[in-house]
Amino acid sequence: MTTMAQKPQSQAAGPVPAPELTGVQTITFAKALTLAMSDAMTADTSVLVFGEDVGTLGGVFRVTDGLTRQFGEERCFDTPLAESGIIGMATGMALNGMKPVVEMQFDAFAYPAFEQITSHVAKMGNRTKGRVRLPLVIRIPYAGGIGGVEHHCDSSEAYYVHTPGLTVLTPSTVTDAYIMLRDAIVSQDPVIFLEPKKLYFAKDTVDLDALRARYAPAATAAAAETSIGKAVVARQGTDATLIAYGPSVAAALAAAETAAAEGRSLQVVDVRSLVPFDDETVAAAVRSTGRAVVIAEAPGFASMASEIVARLQERCFHSLAAPILRVTGFDIPYPAPRLEKYYLPGVDRILDTVDELQWEDS
Amino acid sequence: MTNHPEFLEYTGNAGRAEGYLLPSATPVQLIDQDGTPATAGGYKENYSLPDAAVLLEGYERLVVGRRVNEQANALVRQGRMAVYPSSTGQEACQVAADMCLRSSDWLFPTYRDTVAILGRGVAPLEVFESLRGDWHSGFDPHQYNTALPTTPLATQLLHAVGVAHAAKLRGENTVVLALCGDGASSEGDFHEALNFAAVFHVPVVFLIQNNQYAISVPLIHQSVAPSLAHKAVGYGMPGERVDGNDLAALLAVLGHAVNRARNGGGPALVEAHTYRMESHTNADDATRYRNAEEVAQWVPKDPLRRLKTYLDDAGLLSAADSERFAAAAETLAATLRDGLNTETSPDPAELFRYVYSEPTPQLREQSQLLAAELAAGSANLEGALR
Numbered sequence: 001m002t003t004m005a006q007k008p009q010s011q012a013a014g015p016v017p018a019p020e021l022t023g024v025q026t027i028t029f030a031k032a033l034t035l036a037m038s039d040a041m042t043a044d045t046s047v048l049v050f051g052e053d054v055g056t057l058g059g060v061f062r063v064t065d066g067l068t069r070q071f072g073e074e075r076c077f078d079t080p081l082a083e084s085g086i087i088g089m090a091t092g093m094a095l096n097g098m099k100p101v102v103e104m105q106f107d108a109f110a111y112p113a114f115e116q117i118t119s120h121v122a123k124m125g126n127r128t129k130g131r132v133r134l135p136l137v138i139r140i141p142y143a144g145g146i147g148g149v150e151h152h153c154d155s156s157e158a159y160y161v162h163t164p165g166l167t168v169l170t171p172s173t174v175t176d177a178y179i180m181l182r183d184a185i186v187s188q189d190p191v192i193f194l195e196p197k198k199l200y201f202a203k204d205t206v207d208l209d210a211l212r213a214r215y216a217p218a219a220t221a222a223a224a225e226t227s228i229g230k231a232v233v234a235r236q237g238t239d240a241t242l243i244a245y246g247p248s249v250a251a252a253l254a255a256a257e258t259a260a261a262e263g264r265s266l267q268v269v270d271v272r273s274l275v276p277f278d279d280e281t282v283a284a285a286v287r288s289t290g291r292a293v294v295i296a297e298a299p300g301f302a303s304m305a306s307e308i309v310a311r312l313q314e315r316c317f318h319s320l321a322a323p324i325l326r327v328t329g330f331d332i333p334y335p336a337p338r339l340e341k342y343y344l345p346g347v348d349r350i351l352d353t354v355d356e357l358q359w360e361d362s
Numbered sequence: 363m364t365n366h367p368e369f370l371e372y373t374g375n376a377g378r379a380e381g382y383l384l385p386s387a388t389p390v391q392l393i394d395q396d397g398t399p400a401t402a403g404g405y406k407e408n409y410s411l412p413d414a415a416v417l418l419e420g421y422e423r424l425v426v427g428r429r430v431n432e433q434a435n436a437l438v439r440q441g442r443m444a445v446y447p448s449s450t451g452q453e454a455c456q457v458a459a460d461m462c463l464r465s466s467d468w469l470f471p472t473y474r475d476t477v478a479i480l481g482r483g484v485a486p487l488e489v490f491e492s493l494r495g496d497w498h499s500g501f502d503p504h505q506y507n508t509a510l511p512t513t514p515l516a517t518q519l520l521h522a523v524g525v526a527h528a529a530k531l532r533g534e535n536t537v538v539l540a541l542c543g544d545g546a547s548s549e550g551d552f553h554e555a556l557n558f559a560a561v562f563h564v565p566v567v568f569l570i571q572n573n574q575y576a577i578s579v580p581l582i583h584q585s586v587a588p589s590l591a592h593k594a595v596g597y598g599m600p601g602e603r604v605d606g607n608d609l610a611a612l613l614a615v616l617g618h619a620v621n622r623a624r625n626g627g628g629p630a631l632v633e634a635h636t637y638r639m640e641s642h643t644n645a646d647d648a649t650r651y652r653n654a655e656e657v658a659q660w661v662p663k664d665p666l667r668r669l670k671t672y673l674d675d676a677g678l679l680s681a682a683d684s685e686r687f688a689a690a691a692e693t694l695a696a697t698l699r700d701g702l703n704t705e706t707s708p709d710p711a712e713l714f715r716y717v718y719s720e721p722t723p724q725l726r727e728q729s730q731l732l733a734a735e736l737a738a739g740s741a742n743l744e745g746a747l748r
């Protein structure tokens with residue numbers, strides 16, 4: 001009866017500094033996230049990382065790989081298997097001066113924590129009339145395209161964007177993975193940080209020194225400008241605007257590439273910050289072309305995509321040459337691996353929809 | 363809550379209520395790891411070795427279960443299946459779960475319980491439909507009195523309580539057995555399920571297959587309770603610990619809990635001590651969090667070898683039996699191989715068919731869109747997976 005009742009033991013040896021990557025490097029999206037956390041933990045000792053399997057294993061996607069080694073078990077640790085417990089404890093820790101960056105293992109496994117997120121995390125600032133800020137980051141691998149089994153591919157953003165008080169971010173590039181996670185950690189508000197799983201192993205070459213310089217204590221105001229609330233134009237174009245975020249940006253860019261070969265110039269906007277939403281950049285992009293298609297993986301009914309369309313109709317009505325259309329997931333539970341290709345918004349479906357934008361010549 | 367005889371008997375006896383609820387000091391074992399009969403541990407001397415015929419049937423099921431695990435692993439390696447959470451080393455828990463239930467009872471399994479699900483008689487290819495990625499789950503729970511395996515941890519335990527409660531209200535003589543892992547015992551739903559089961563005094567038995575790890579997290583980081591079985595006490599039901607690699611002990615302990623539930627004795631929690639011999643799934647790398655020596659310690663405790671030694675020594679296992687069991691295992695393996703090597707193409711139209719009992723107008727539209735794309739040949743969706 002006694003064998004189990006010992007104190008939990010340390011799995012890793014004491015903290016050891018990780019070999020530091022500097023300068024221009026080709027890294028994965030996952031590695032950019034790891035570096036964002038380790039740099040933030042170095043800069044601010046109140047930053048903590050915890051969740052299921054984030055310690056010894058480094059997370060099921062290895063996004064927290066090495067953090068326990070680098071910072072010790074007090075700053076990156078495994079919790080018991082209980083999402084409500086993780087978010088609830090993070091809330092208390094944030095109340096007491098820490099900055100938890102917690103991981104939910106997969107989109108659908110955050111649902112047991114929904115009560116904590118919607119009733120407490122999102123509302124703390126409001127309930128205290130701003131006396132309490134809740135600087136915590138909830139990282140959630142989300143969306144599909146990886147052949148995952150049931151409950152591993154949900155696009156759950158609508159639940160979070162519908163909850164006032166939460167900042168909701170989703171990067172689509174390696175650079176943004178780094179910048180946006182660091183900005184999320186700096187933020188004084190709770191952030192839902194949605195990581196498109198299918199991008200984890202995407203690679204890009206980035207200048208780490210330049211990225212880090214944004215967060216140096218002496219950084220200029222311009223360099224330190226936050227990505228929160230800022231959409232970006234990912235590709236210039238003149239005929240129509242494709243608006244996408246997270247996992248769908250790649251499909252939008254691929255569609256624009258194909259369209260270019262066929263003589264049509266499509267602009268692509270990466271929304272990246274779902275809440276706060278950058279009305280200005282997105283509306284300006286749509287006004288510049290007069291036609292728009294919104295692309296997202298989540299079911300389209302009552303979705304982020306619906307919200308974007310509504311906002312654009314309000315702001316750009318007089319500049320529109322055609323109704324704004326959507327290409328989204330169907331209104332069905334995310335399908336099994338061998339059927340997901342029929343579900344995901346792909347190049348063909350996007351281009352077919354672009355063709356419906358009431359072109360004069362058609 | 364207080365309406366069953368055991369409870370009254372002990373509470374009438376000052377100081378013994380806890381004794382009745384608490385698990386035995388060490389996991390109950392009836393056949394030790396060398397295959398020799400062990401004296402039953404703990405206070406419940408009513409645990410005795412099952413009959414030879416029962417042990418033989420159990421051994422056959424173990425042989426078949428092991429073969430299923432091997433075959434499924436091979437099919438993953440050949441790319442025929444997306445993923446397989448292996449239960450090699452844990453088969454005895456699943457076999458015992460099946461054997462202590464009647465076909466009219468209910469089983470609530472998880473993703474790792476393929477062997478138990480097959481043992482309930484679910485058609486093999488229906489079980490593997492989800493593992494190969496054709497559809498999420500998909501068999502008819504009522505046909506087999508077996509719930510769909512759940513992935514969100516511990517959530518099924520509450521459903522089990524609900525089925526048991528309904529059975530009680532409907533006057534059915536049904537017992538429900540719900541499986542979960544050690545990690546799942548940390549989830550809120552686990553605790554809510556135990557409490558509901560005890561408060562409503564329903565015929566449900568919870569079996570924790572404590573295989574020592576929740577993916578990478580060892581039990582010591584999951585719970586520092588004296589044992590997981592001890593958790594039962596706080597909710598007012600008995601807990602028991604059993605050697606999860608000893609089929610005889612599992613049959614005795616689970617059998618006792620099931621009978622007790624069937625006779626109106628209410629819920630119980632059983633913790634089986636076992637080990638996950640392989641990685642969590644094929645996507646996992648167990649060498650990151652446990653070492654070879656630890657795994658090696660569990661090899662001699664193998665549930666198949668142990669029971670075989672016992673049966674051999676007692677002269678209960680004939681060569682003909684062994685051949686028959688091996689043949690049954692091969693037949694099932696061949697069914698899986700043939701089934702999974704046959705190309706299927708799941709029908710995209712089905713995507714829309716089962717979301718509502720009547721498709722919404724929007725779903726009809728979306729299904730027409732997909733049909734048109736397929737007809738135009740443009741739904742080969744290459745870009746979709748980029």
Ligand SMILES: Cc1ncc(C[n+]2csc(CCOP(=O)(O)OP(=O)(O)O)c2C)c(N)n1
Nearest residue numbers: 109474513514515543544545546575576577
């Ligand atoms: C609510 C929820 N959170 C997280 C997960 C991801 N996950 C899948 S299996 C697993 C470990 C489960 O361990 P345990 O309960 O001990 O069962 P075992 O896999 O060992 O059989 C985790 C964390 C999940 N499936 N559900």
